[in-house]
Amino acid sequence: MSKTQNQSSNKQKINDNNEVCTDLLTLYIKEDENRKTPNGYYGDKFLRDTVLTNFIAGRDxxxxxxxxxxxxxxxxxxxxxxxxxxxxxxxxxxxxxxxxxxxxxxxxxxxxxxxxxxxxxxxxxxxxxxxxxxxxxxxxxxxxxxxxxxxxxxxxxxxxxxxxxxxxxxxxxxxxxxxxxxxxxxxxxxxxxxxxxxxxxxxxxxxxxxxxxxxxxxxxxxxxxxxxxxxxxxxxxxxxxxxxxxxxxxxx
The missing domain is CATH 1.10.630.10 (Cytochrome P450)
Structure with missing residues (x-):
């Protein structure tokens, strides 16, 4: 995931009521970026597996x-x-x-x-x-x-x-x-x-x-x-x- 993609995905979204909306993936990415380790804390594999789990659990x-x-x-x-x-x-x-x-x-x-x-x-x-x-x-x-x-x-x-x-x-x-x-x-x-x-x-x-x-x-x-x-x-x-x-x- 590139830095540009991260910046784009981390933009806060505003709904019709002028309220800030943040999706779950963005929250994970933001917390990952705040970690002091070189490769972050979660990593792309963890983020992929987490999102896939949410799709599976929330769908069928x-x-x-x-x-x-x-x-x-x-x-x-x-x-x-x-x-x-x-x-x-x-x-x-x-x-x-x-x-x-x-x-x-x-x-x-x-x-x-x-x-x-x-x-x-x-x-x-x-x-x-x-x-x-x-x-x-x-x-x-x-x-x-x-x-x-x-x-x-x-x-x-x-x-x-x-x-x-x-x-x-x-x-x-x-x-x-x-x-x-x-x-x-x-x-x-x-x-x-x-x-x-x-x-x-x-x-x-x-x-x-x-x-x-x-x-x-x-x-x-x-x-x-x-x-x-x-x-x-x-x-x-x-x-x-x-x-x-x-x-x-x-x-x-």
Whole structure:
């Protein structure tokens, strides 16, 4: 990236309300330029990977998760009934969608069902991490610098040693504590949003968006799957449905 390009990209942008707007990439570049090291702190590779991650996380991940959610919603009528009741009860108390913050706090079972969907069908099926220095994994395996370690999130969500004997079942209840709140699971166990310094910054926003979409749809429509249609995962960068998900929809 040339100095001229840097200067051009670092120009502040003014919107219609005469407010200064700065994009995320510009913020990274500015902080990089303020470092005293010869090559900066982030470097072009880090900036490239960061921007690519934002594109991946912000584009298809949410829509793919919602597709798998409604597939599981249709396949599990008891769960669907509980979600509908929770949404209806929450909306009776707060019937103004503009005040979704209060509604959101009451959608515990729906939140749990989305987490369970992400456990079984993580929209990004594989995660890759690089090793900068020699290290030893908790398993005892030694890794050398520049070793690439790949995590299979699809398999992790179905591993008995991680999630128990019922790991293949769709059970939102596993996410709810005895106090009726969302049970915390370690990020290295529920790896969908990554962990440590690389934890997804948009996690809470994404879950809130999905709850809003689901609540709006089930308040207005009845969804029924087309039974003869085959639904299987197509494993690539994203865990899409190979043939899509066909449904019949009618207004409530």
């Amino acid at each position: 991940a949410t829509s793919i998760t919602l597709s798998w959610f409604f597939y599981l919603f249709c396949k599990n009528p008891q769960v669907a009934s509980k979600i509908r009741k929770e949404v209806n009860d929450a909306m009776m108390i707060n019937d103004n969608w503009r005040n979704f913050k209060e509604v959101n706090s009451k959608l515990v079972y729906l939140h749990a069902a989305l987490c369970e969907t992400l456990r079984l069908y993580s929209p990004v099926a594989f995660e890759a991490k690089g090793c900068i220095e020699s290290d030893t994994l908790p398993s005892g395996h030694h890794v050398n610098p520049n070793t690439l370690i790949i995590f299979n999130l699809f398999a992790m969500g179905r591993t008995k040693s991680i999630w128990g004997d019922d790991c293949n079942e769709f059970k939102p209840e596993r996410w709810i504590s005895e106090q009726g709140k969302i049970r915390h699971e370690p990020a290295y166990k529920f790896f969908v949003f990554s962990a440590g310094p690389r934890t997804c910054l948009g996690k809470d926003m994404a879950l809130t968006q999905m709850k809003l979409v689901v609540a709006t749809i089930i308040q207005n429509y009845v969804i029924k799957e087309v039974e003869e249609h085959e639904v299987v995962p197509h494993i690539s960068i994203f865990l899409r449905m190979k043939h899509g998900f066909k449904v019949k929809i009618r207004r409530c």
